[in-house]
Amino acid sequence: MGERKTTTMTNYFDFFNLPVSPRIDQKALKRQFYANSKRFHPDFHTLAEEDAREEALEQSTINNQGYKILADDDRRLKHLLDLKGVLGEEGSNKMPQAFLMEMMDINEALMELQFEDDPTARAKVDEMIASLEADFDSEVAEVLNHYDDATVSTTELEKLKDYYLKKRYLRRLKQQSPEV
Numbered sequence: 001m002g003e004r005k006t007t008t009m010t011n012y013f014d015f016f017n018l019p020v021s022p023r024i025d026q027k028a029l030k031r032q033f034y035a036n037s038k039r040f041h042p043d044f045h046t047l048a049e050e051d052a053r054e055e056a057l058e059q060s061t062i063n064n065q066g067y068k069i070l071a072d073d074d075r076r077l078k079h080l081l082d083l084k085g086v087l088g089e090e091g092s093n094k095m096p097q098a099f100l101m102e103m104m105d106i107n108e109a110l111m112e113l114q115f116e117d118d119p120t121a122r123a124k125v126d127e128m129i130a131s132l133e134a135d136f137d138s139e140v141a142e143v144l145n146h147y148d149d150a151t152v153s154t155t156e157l158e159k160l161k162d163y164y165l166k167k168r169y170l171r172r173l174k175q176q177s178p179e180v
Helices: 027-038 050-073 073-083 097-115 118-146 153-175
Strands: none
Touching: 027 050, 050 073, 073 153, 097 118, 097 153, 118 153
């Protein structure tokens, strides 16, 4: 049998010297990104030993990937949940049943729009989705705004997970909504 390769996830919060949190200081992230870019840019390591060049290239790649993730609210939250081991493998996360029941009306309205585009009906669907997003945001606002990684509870992490999954579901619905 072959050896099983284990990969460790890079903690981008640590890489950028930022606290683990769903909300971060974007200016501090950008400052650290630029400092890292200069520090690890391969052009500054052309005369170094091969190992040092490879390390600089790897760190530069981590810097770019990490910045893309931490600069985006949804990707940052997913990264936090992955670090905490809260999200399961893709496709294994279950949506709350009550949420899925709420989505039935929206899904039906979207199917009707695929057959006959009605601007009034489309506006109503968009309004329903926006209303749900606002409700989700208010449900989890306390956890998002006062997150403390040292004291975060399982219940709070589950709230963040549900929030992330619901937002992702709604984002997919928006993408299915017919355009004018």
